[in-house]
Amino acid sequence: MILVIAEQRNDKLNRASWEAVVAAQQLAGEGIPVKVAVLGQGVSTAASELAQAEVAEVITVEHEALASYTSDAFVQAAAGLVTATAPAHVVFAHTYQTRDFAPALAARLDRALVTDVIGLKVAEGRPLFARPMFQGKLLADVALGGPAPHLVTVQIGAFRADTVQKGPAPAPVTSATATIDPGTVRQTPEAPFQEAKQAVDLSQAERIVAVGRGIKTQENIAVAQQLADAFGAELAASRPICDNGWLPMERQIGSSGQTVAPKLYVAVGISGAIQHLVGMKGSRTIVAINKDADAPIFEVADYGIAGDLFDVAPALIAELKK
Amino acid sequence: MKIAVCIKQVPTREWQPRLNDQKTWVREQDASYEMNEPDAYALEESLRLREQHGGEVVVCSAGPARVQQVIREALARGADRALHVEDDALGAADAFTAAAALEPAMREEQFDLILTGLQSDDQGHAQFGPVLAEKLGVPHSTIIMEVQIDEAAGSLKVKRELEGGWFQYVTMPSPALLTIQSGINQLRYATLKGIMAAKKKEIRKVAPPAGLASRLTVTALYVPQKAKQTVMIGGSPAEAAAELVRRLREEARVL
Numbered sequence: 058m059i060l061v062i063a064e065q066r067n068d069k070l071n072r073a074s075w076e077a078v079v080a081a082q083q084l085a086g087e088g089i090p091v092k093v094a095v096l097g098q099g100v101s102t103a104a105s106e107l108a109q110a111e112v113a114e115v116i117t118v119e120h121e122a123l124a125s126y127t128s129d130a131f132v133q134a135a136a137g138l139v140t141a142t143a144p145a146h147v148v149f150a151h152t153y154q155t156r157d158f159a160p161a162l163a164a165r166l167d168r169a170l171v172t173d174v175i176g177l178k179v180a181e182g183r184p185l186f187a188r189p190m191f192q193g194k195l196l197a198d199v200a201l202g203g204p205a206p207h208l209v210t211v212q213i214g215a216f217r218a219d220t221v222q223k224g225p226a227p228a229p230v231t232s233a234t235a236t237i238d239p240g241t242v243r244q245t246p247e248a249p250f251q252e253a254k255q256a257v258d259l260s261q262a263e264r265i266v267a268v269g270r271g272i273k274t275q276e277n278i279a280v281a282q283q284l285a286d287a288f289g290a291e292l293a294a295s296r297p298i299c300d301n302g303w304l305p306m307e308r309q310i311g312s313s314g315q316t317v318a319p320k321l322y323v324a325v326g327i328s329g330a331i332q333h334l335v336g337m338k339g340s341r342t343i344v345a346i347n348k349d350a351d352a353p354i355f356e357v358a359d360y361g362i363a364g365d366l367f368d369v370a371p372a373l374i375a376e377l378k379k
Numbered sequence: 380m381k382i383a384v385c386i387k388q389v390p391t392r393e394w395q396p397r398l399n400d401q402k403t404w405v406r407e408q409d410a411s412y413e414m415n416e417p418d419a420y421a422l423e424e425s426l427r428l429r430e431q432h433g434g435e436v437v438v439c440s441a442g443p444a445r446v447q448q449v450i451r452e453a454l455a456r457g458a459d460r461a462l463h464v465e466d467d468a469l470g471a472a473d474a475f476t477a478a479a480a481l482e483p484a485m486r487e488e489q490f491d492l493i494l495t496g497l498q499s500d501d502q503g504h505a506q507f508g509p510v511l512a513e514k515l516g517v518p519h520s521t522i523i524m525e526v527q528i529d530e531a532a533g534s535l536k537v538k539r540e541l542e543g544g545w546f547q548y549v550t551m552p553s554p555a556l557l558t559i560q561s562g563i564n565q566l567r568y569a570t571l572k573g574i575m576a577a578k579k580k581e582i583r584k585v586a587p588p589a590g591l592a593s594r595l596t597v598t599a600l601y602v603p604q605k606a607k608q609t610v611m612i613g614g615s616p617a618e619a620a621a622e623l624v625r626r627l628r629e630e631a632r633v634l
């Protein structure tokens with residue numbers, strides 16, 4: 058059996074959970090059942106939504122200590138469930154929540170965990186998990202050793218939610234009791250919040266020029282600004298530019314910044330890390346300018362110029378002014 | 380406050396990895412190395428916390444002799460001393476193995492606070508911190524953008540980054556482990572004085588515990604296939620610019 062641990066907040070399913078179900082269905086192949094567990098307090102809507110999938114069972118694990126997420130409570134509940142159900146694999150979406158508790162769960166169970174998986178294949182009867190290494194410049198096929206279950210987290214967007222196999226009838230929803238000693242939950246969380254309302258809403262921009270660490274210095278940001286002006290575009294950035302304080306955080310694109318889908322996205326000196334790509338790969342036309350012809354950004358680009366941005370940007374500005 | 384900061388030495392971002400003959404790992408001998416980026420922010424945070432609360436900052440790293448480069452750099456930036464779990468076999472260690480290698484020596488030290496980076500730039504497991512916390516039996520929280528310490532209460536309050544611009548405060552008792560996100564602070568660099576002072580600082584070398592074995596085996600390493608058919612535009616900068624603008628106007632119709 059393969060167990061998926063889905064994610065919800067306020068009984069609203071995190072869409073990435075479907076991607077974990079897809080990965081589990083692929084991993085299971087024919088004949089091996091997939092079950093999905095939802096942890097929380099009051100998760101019936103999320104559970105009945107998940108029951109649409111072609112799975113053997115949806116298991117709700119409810120407890121007041123799971124009402125708001127803490128690593129300690131989730132590790133205890135998940136460890137209990139995994140021990141009771143004895144799956145061969147446990148599959149999660151690689152969300153921030155999973156990052157917070159899945160490694161601790163693996164350590165508690167003393168089982169192997171492979172993170173950020175983007176593909177599956179079978180070789181000599183055992184599954185191999187493809188995951189990026191070296192900033193996405195390479196992919197590694199990883200085999201897992203030691204006793205089952207093996208834990209697997211899948212990269213957001215790598216498995217397509219719309220390819221999930223739906224069942225002919227809803228799967229049965231059962232409930233499992235969580236054994237959590239609230240006295241052992243050490244983290245006390247407060248309600249999530251957003252920083253002060255963002256002054257720039259890049260999601261409305263028709264064109265965006267985004268600048269990355271290839272720009273080298275704060276002074277050079279002016280070059281990117283001129284390019285943006287020439288395109289009639291908003292200026293945005295990868296995370297390191299905002300971390301350095303060269304541009305305000307509200308101009309950051311990616312998993313911890315804004316998600317945008319403009320008509321035109323020009324990535325300048327950006328390598329194309331997955332956390333950046335998730336924020337912009339829905340753009341209609343993507344242009345990448347990078348001096349490294351093998352940079353991962355070219356994997357999602359429609360048009361690419363492999364060259365030095367300090368040569369290409371001025372040439373583009375001149376051309377656009379013609 | 381006795382603060383540990385876990386630092387990994389990783390190949391520089393500029394490095395173009397080349398594969399070994401078996402195509403199962405990179406040619407490590409070709410790489411040049413640097414401090415893992417989030418770890419630099421974790422180090423800076425530990426120095427700031429020491430400035431506020433006193434105590435010491437101990438750099439902890441697992442790896443072959445070459446990792447002394449980043450240990451020295453951390454000492455030059457202001458850390459007080461270092462713990463180096465040294466073994467050639469740790470060069471390509473995954474996060475679980477590295478945590479297991481450091482755990483016994485770090486347990487002995489009884490740190491009040493342990494900071495790590497949230498993810499390594501080379502292997503990127505995003506596992507080491509929570510695994511080490513679990514092994515040490517201390518609470519943890521990940522992707523941290525702010526640390527407040529209440530020494531009287533023996534607790535800390537941290538700001539976790541969530542997806543899409545959301546945050547959350549979490550309180551927990553110390554000792555605890557936090558994984559630090561890049562951008563939590565502004566980095567400062569080593570001064571000449573710091574570099575000189577670092578030469579006299581202690582680096583304690585420890586052998587890893589016996590019986591370390593990785594459960595992750597890389598069977599093949601390769602360059603990813605392109606998902607999209609990218610039109611690569613060549614020529615001089617002026618020619619490339621003209622061709623790109625023409626295509627954006629006529630083909631993509633986005634200008």
Ligand SMILES: Cc1cc2nc3c(=O)[nH]c(=O)nc-3n(C[C@H](O)[C@H](O)[C@H](O)COP(=O)(O)OP(=O)(O)OC[C@H]3O[C@@H](n4cnc5c(N)ncnc54)[C@H](O)[C@@H]3O)c2cc1C
Pocket residue numbers: 192268269270271272294295296297298309310311312313314315325326327328329330331332333336346347348349352364365366367392497498522
């Ligand atoms: C939990 C988490 C959340 C994250 N959230 C985000 C996020 O929201 N947004 C985000 O962007 N990142 C995010 N990151 C960071 C992300 O993983 C990458 O580190 C980051 O996107 C890299 O930024 P970059 O491409 O600008 O820099 P680098 O990866 O350093 O790339 C610089 C690029 O510039 C090129 N270059 C250098 N010089 C030149 C030149 N002269 N001309 C042309 N090209 C040149 C290089 O070839 C290289 O490809 C997150 C990471 C984590 C772990």
Ligand SMILES: Nc1ncnc2c1ncn2[C@@H]1O[C@H](COP(=O)(O)O)[C@@H](O)[C@H]1O
Pocket residue numbers: 385386387388415417418439440441442472473474477494495496497498499502503504505506507508
């Ligand atoms: N060999 C190591 N020595 C010291 N710290 C490490 C080592 N490997 C990982 N870490 C720490 O764990 C963090 C996350 O690494 P990883 O789990 O590999 O993504 C890094 O940012 C480091 O702080």
